Amino acid sequence: MAVTLRPPQGGARIPFIAGNWKMNLDHLQAIAFVQKLAWALADAKHDFADAEVAVFPPFTDLRSVQTLVTADSLPIGYGAQDVSAHDSGAYTGEISGAFLAQLDCAYAIIGHSERRTLHGETDADVNSKVLAAHRHGIVPVVCVGETADDLEAHGPSAVPVAQLRAALDGVDGSKGLVVAYEPVWAIGSGQAAIPEQAEQVCAALRALIGELLGDEAATATRILYGGSVTAANIASFLREPNVDGALVGGASLDIDEFSSIVRFKKHVGT
Numbered sequence: 001m002a003v004t005l006r007p008p009q010g011g012a013r014i015p016f017i018a019g020n021w022k023m024n025l026d027h028l029q030a031i032a033f034v035q036k037l038a039w040a041l042a043d044a045k046h047d048f049a050d051a052e053v054a055v056f057p058p059f060t061d062l063r064s065v066q067t068l069v070t071a072d073s074l075p076i077g078y079g080a081q082d083v084s085a086h087d088s089g090a091y092t093g094e095i096s097g098a099f100l101a102q103l104d105c106a107y108a109i110i111g112h113s114e115r116r117t118l119h120g121e122t123d124a125d126v127n128s129k130v131l132a133a134h135r136h137g138i139v140p141v142v143c144v145g146e147t148a149d150d151l152e153a154h155g156p157s158a159v160p161v162a163q164l165r166a167a168l169d170g171v172d173g174s175k176g177l178v179v180a181y182e183p184v185w186a187i188g189s190g191q192a193a194i195p196e197q198a199e200q201v202c203a204a205l206r207a208l209i210g211e212l213l214g215d216e217a218a219t220a221t222r223i224l225y226g227g228s229v230t231a232a233n234i235a236s237f238l239r240e241p242n243v244d245g246a247l248v249g250g251a252s253l254d255i256d257e258f259s260s261i262v263r264f265k266k267h268v269g270t
Ligand SMILES: O=C(CO)COP(=O)(O)O
Pocket: 020, 112, 182, 186, 187, 188, 189, 190, 226, 227, 228, 229, 247, 248, 249, 250, 251
């Protein structure tokens, strides 16, 4: 039996540590990695009530990850790095949310800055993809974040808030949502945001979710910080009340480093 991990429906937010592998690890490497990660967390007696864990492998790995997770009942979730806005048809190279749902993907990352900058994704595209994920019962992990130029011109919150407002147009808040605040200048740079700044933006994003989707969604939605997260700096982010976890890139490819990030406890409500 597969362990199906779904975000909590209201109540306390379980911290969420998500590993975005980007274009790394083929399906054989993915199987070895997920198995070793599960062993490392079991050895460390990780309590999954302290932090939910999910990996986001390339599309070609997802069937293999599903098979492993199902066969061994591993308490590790997984999702896709993108999803098509369309459900089927003449869209060469795209992957339907229907296919991801068939692979029991709980999540799909949508609007990562690498999709926005390298593939020209607009706010409207991101919104269409969020709606597509929801049509198939997949929880979108909506990425927002400002560039260094945006930061200088508008401060940290304005662009992420505008991006999230556009992403949530017409969205049903009861269908589940995770938001990742990833300042573009912090991604892969080794220069993480200052935790107080991450908190300021995450608080503004939560207020916007309340305005658009209601108080229940604002309370239930996990808002992650992403951008040069490591085992050494995760504590400083999780100390912030509106930061509910991390979207981890480079450090999610190292089992010791990633499991150390997962094992750092956020003290909810303290
Ligand atoms: O883009 C990211 C996760 O989606 C962050 O990447 P890094 O952790 O490598 O900075």
